[in-house]
Amino acid sequence: MPPAPGHRIGRVRRGAQPLVAALLLLCALLPSPAVPGADGEELLPALKVAYVYNFTRFIQWPARAPEGPFVICVIGEPAMETHLRALEREKKRVDGRPIAIRWLERPDGLEACQILFVGAAAGGSLDTIVRGTAGKPILLVGDTPGFAGRGVAIELYRKPDIFGTSERLRFRIDPAALKDRGLTVSAQLYDVAEVVR
């Protein structure tokens, strides 16, 4: 099962918050990169899968989408496999359709996908993928910086809090890429996202 959405990466334990907050207020004055803890790194793939699944709740695919399972394709991101398979096992559904996971080695047969997660390893094929899915109702999601703006509609990224003690998984939305593929996004999704202009 994917972790609960909203789960913070490397969150400080609740009981220690007052003391830690006082110390970190001092540290915040010094340049200090956000370093996620080890447990956060382990949770990250599960969190990404949860985000991908939650995107389906705020995005509407055009009615002409083919009948059958809701297909989530992944290319270039082997770490998510376990958690994606969990969606199948738990018989999660999108608009009443069962979820099917497809693992792609090459950017072929993309028409069958409703969501295509493009991992960092597939960065070289991004242009091909974007061209191959242009005008088709396929949501491109990636977690590589710079993908948004190059045809990927949603780009996941990690954002540290003001104290730099923890990070949250955030995302950018490229409205043009969504519009190009005929996908409708809930305004609520824009409320919690960074919009790429």
Add this chain to the structure above:
Amino acid sequence: MSLLRTTSIRQRLMRIAAAVTVLTLGIVGTLFVVNDVRMLRGQMVRDLGVLSAVVGENSLSALVFDAPQTPEKNLRSLRQEPQIRWAILYDRDGRHFARYVRDPGQHPHEPVASGTGVFLDVSVLGLGSVEIVRGLELDGEPVGRIFIHARTDVLADQLARHAWRVGLLLILTLAAALLVAARLQRRISEPILRLAASARTVSRGGDYSLRVRPTESDDEIAVLFRGFNAMLEQIETRTAELREANARLQHLAKEISLVEERERKRLAGELHDSPMQKLALAQPQVASAARHRDAESDQVLATGVELLREALQELRTLQFELSPPLLYQEGLGAALRWLAAQTAQRFGLELPFVEVGAPAPIGQDLVVLLFQCTRELVHNLVKHSGASRGQLELHHLGDALRIVVSDDGRGIVAEGIAPREAGEGGYGLYSVRERLGLWDGTLTIDSDESGTRATVQVPLAPPAHVGPAGVEAASAVKARDFPEVGE
């Protein structure tokens, strides 16, 4: 209530109008306030429900994607609702995700009731606090909860304003109602007061000719007026009748005394003219014969004895006229038969007597009464009818007696039946009717050109107001008044 008894009807009506108005408006006002409290409270709960739904739904993406800044912004919009003191957004695990507190110095508490729903603390008139806890779901999966706590102070302010309005309305309506009632009550009180004044005038002055001017309406008061006037009219009529009857009785008493006096005079004359003259003649003849006893004296004695016998016979007839002994010895039938025969013989009139039915025992009083009445009717027949023939009938009807005196005379006019106001005579039929009335008896006169038929009918049972004791006493007196006279 004692106060009401001593006040006038006008004041009573005013007080009743005021009491009804205050009571009605009080009930209506209370119901309105209670209803408004319920309505306002319901409206408040609905508004809070809508707000919690809107804020919660708008926070779904923030909950799902772990972005608390967005719901905090949403929750801050609740500042527009002053009754909302705080709101807390919980994540799926029940931890605080975002919150809003109106007063920074205030420490919000957790929901009083567990689970979701509405909790009302409405101990006094629906005032207190309202808490709403709404579960938030996305595609059927719970993602968190929203909790809103609000005070009903605003509701209390509205209630106070409303109570003031109701109070003011009550005063204004009461004033208007009293104003209208003061005018309208006259329609009811004025005729009743007028009637009361008339009743006072009548009771004090005894002037029954007074009449109350009728009202224009046709309601119960008009009925009361008509009834009052009708009652006065009846009293006036009966008073006049009583006055007239008294006058007649006085006249009757006077007439009776005159008749009695005339009758005594006549009897004295009768005694003087015939029996006494004969006795005076008989006395020297009998005395002379006694002194000179011879053939001539025997003749004188025989003449004297004859004179004595005639005198005795005339005295007996006179006694019969006054009160026939037959009445007490042989009853009503024999007395009436004698009356018919005696009348026929004396006045040269054909007057047969007919008796029908089996005689029943009759009280002595009734016998005397009927004989006197019949004799009065027969005397009337002789004196006024000019008839040559008549008939006297006695019918035994079992529980009643009927006596009919009929003739072939010229009849009597209707007014002849009623007693005359003054002058001699005319009281015969009236006194007969009055005396019969004492026994619940009746006298009926049928008269035309071919003759007159007078019918007397009396029940045998004495009426309640007479009673058997009275009957016996009266009989005893009558028996003493008319002692039997021997041959």
